[in-house]
Amino acid sequence: MRLVTYNIEWFSHLFDQNDQLMLDNKPSGRHGVDRYTQGVSLAHVFQTLDADAVMVIEAPNTGRRQRTVRALGAFAAEAGLRTSEVVSGFATDTHQEIALMYDPAVLSAEHDPQASAEAPRFDGRFEIDLDTDSVPEQVRFSKPPLELKVLTQGGTSLRIIGAHLKSKAPYGVEGHDAIIQRAIENRRTQLAQAIWLHRRISDHVAAGEEVILMGDLNDGPGLDEYERLFGQSSVEIVMGQELRDPHAQILSQPRPGSPPSTARFYDEEKKRYFRACLDYVMISKGLESCHPRWRIWHPFEDAACYADEVLREALLLASDHFPVSLDLDLT
Incomplete structure (x- = not known):
């Protein structure tokens, strides 16, 4: 079984108000890329991945008229994908939803939000x-995680959670002091979301369930200077002792030799690209017997991706993030 997490930059820009694909020469949400080019590139990437399920981060919008499930269903049909079934969770106000596309011949999935004394439902307040200061703050998810009950064709039950934690970037403010203050506020909120998410994962593991956490955590061990101020990264908090992800574990080492990355961004001021490891697929310990194999489909770090010129170009045009796959010996 192949599971993939994929953050697709402004996927929503490829769909009209009726959730139909717009494949033309008008600009997409990606800088310098038209809608036809991004759409065709995405189709090629999805076809090459040939996944049994894809957790789409920044999926098309659900709103007054638009529906994430309908839009992704139209994309799957246009691209000829076997991941033709789609499930999404709580709608957001951001035009960036979380949804799972999956092959119904391989598994079934339903949105099944849970709550406990330690962790309320993801559409609630934490x-x-x-x-x-001994005064609790109330934290909410702008993009509530997608909590799924999954059953494989072979009868294996799983809990899969798709997540997109708050960005730490100090958007919307100017000035040195204001930028620092906003960055610290955002990191506090992100860490609170990570604690909330970890408590939900702990609930499932304590109940004897196998858990897979997939998505963009907008953080990574050693990613910025504020981590020293708070002691841990959000990734380490989410992972805890319950989950494993080799890329996160590499980054947790004091001086990793060749740190992995899952995203590539352009710094307009420095006129350079910079890399970051933001996307993860974490598994609970019981799934280690399924011989897990992780792969980051990075066109400049994965030799096979680089050697395939068409795939390499498609990965660069489709999104500023790259897919992360997990293969399991599981039916």
């Missing part, structure tokens, strides 16, 4: 003291 109370936690973020700044140690």
Whole structure:
């Protein structure tokens, strides 16, 4: 079985108000890329991945008229994908949803949000003291995680959670002090979301369920200077002792020799690209017996991706993130 997480930059820009694909020469949400080029590139990437299920981060919008499930179903039909069934969770106000595309011949999936005394439902509010003043703040997800009950064709039950944690970037402010303050506020919120998510994962593991966490955590061990201020990255908090991801474990080492990356961004000020490891597929310990194999489909770090010129170009045009796949000996 192959599972993939894929953050697709402004996927929503490829669909009209009726969730029909717009494949023309008008600009997409990606800088310098038209809608036809991004759409065709995405189709080629999905076809090459040939996954049994894809967790789409920044999926098309659900709103007054638009529906994520309908849009991704139209994309799957246009691209000829076997991941023709789609399930999404709580709608957001961001035009960036979370959804799972899957092959119904391989598995079934349903949105099954849970709650406990330690972790409310992901569309609720989470109370936690973020700044140690003994007054708890209320935290919400702008993009509530997608909590799924999954059953494979062979009868294996799984809990799969798709997540997109808050960005730490200090958008919307100017000035050195204001930027620092906003960055710290955003990191506090992100860490609170990570704690909330970890508690939900712990609930499932304690109940004897196997868990897979997939998505963009907008963080990574050693990614920025604020991590020293708070002690841990969000990735380490989410992973805890319950989950494993080799890329996160590599980054947790004091001086990793060749750190992996899952995204590539352009710095307009420095006129250079920079890399980051933001996307993860974490598994609970019981799934280690399924011989897990992880792969980041990075066109400049994966030799096979680089050697395939068409795939290499498609990966660069489709999104600023690259897919991360997990292969399991599971039916």
